[in-house]
Amino acid sequence: METDVRFTHKNLVEECKKGIQGSQYELYSLYVDAMFNVGYRFLGSKEDAEDIIQDSFVDAFRNLEKFKYESSFGAWLKRIVINKSINHLKAKRIAVVPMEAHEFHLTEDESVEVDKVDIQKVKKGIAVLPDGYRQIINLYLIEGYDHVEIGEILGISTSTSKSQYHRAKKKLLEIISEL
Incomplete structure (x- = not known):
């Protein structure tokens, strides 16, 4: 039963x-x-x-x-x-840094298909991300929070959450490509 x-x-x-x-x-x-x-x-x-x-x-x-x-x-x-x-x-004074409006512009051309990346490389990449980036990646990708919720949790604006996520994703892809 x-x-x-x-x-x-x-x-x-x-x-x-x-x-x-x-x-x-x-x-x-x-x-x-x-x-x-x-x-x-x-x-x-x-x-x-x-x-x-x-x-x-x-x-x-x-x-x-x-x-x-x-x-x-x-x-x-x-x-x-x-x-x-x-x-x-x-x-520990590890903060999510607000970004200026001109830094929000990332093109989709810069992204890589994550599906094609070895999951172990992704885990290793996340582990070496700076703490602020790792927070955003964990909250958005792993824990499933949206940017509004992340903003509330971290005390930042929704747009800052989005921009931090895009920067974190870009950094993660750089790290993965070097592994």
Whole structure:
């Protein structure tokens, strides 16, 4: 018999809210690996990602009463991890730099078909991108946020998000071509 994952996870969240022993560990076990991957993609450091994940779970469990099932628990937790990762990078003074209007002009001729590029090269390329570029690439390509959402998350304008993405993509393609 196939179990509905949303039902199971909702039950675990409700058990955590009630303080039932072991439920927090079960919920943690279900999400820790995925959340570590999210944190690692942003931070590029295993140790930083581990710290952020622990802080994120502590905050999530402390604020579980605020979770109202407007999204899945995983999506809610992922948003906490992303926000904490971004705040960590900001604390290290790694900023997304706003660009002047004249720098927005990139032609499609400069792009390469990413489908034809080896996925391992893409991963290596993302890993060596400057942190600000890696943030935009992760938020847009990997996490699936649109530029309006990225602007809200990072506290930048939509046009800055778009321009940073295009610059990051251009830099990523340069890096990949050298690998």
